[in-house]
Amino acid sequence: MEKRKLDKDLYNGFIKLHILYHAAKGKIFGLWIITELRRHGYDLSPGTLYPILHRMEGKGYLKSKKKIVKGKIRRIYSITPLGNSTLSDAKNKIKELFGELFEHDEK
């Protein structure tokens, strides 16, 4: 596959939704998210990801807790009730968009 640079503006929302989705399923942390997003074709550096997590926490979608793992501080994120309801609103929007994007492909 040709390697193209992703349009950050365009995919930022997708990345945040990925994060919300995984936070809804269980506790997550930075390095894990980077690996998971890479699997989906998003190449994020810690310098890009951490401000995103920070902003999402600032908005009240995520909460974090420090934990010491092998002598290092790891920040563990989990979803808040606001994050959960935001995710379900977004899912409805995505379903609608998805339907429109693919309505003509089905036939």
Ligand SMILES: [Zn+2]
């Ligand atoms: Zn994922």
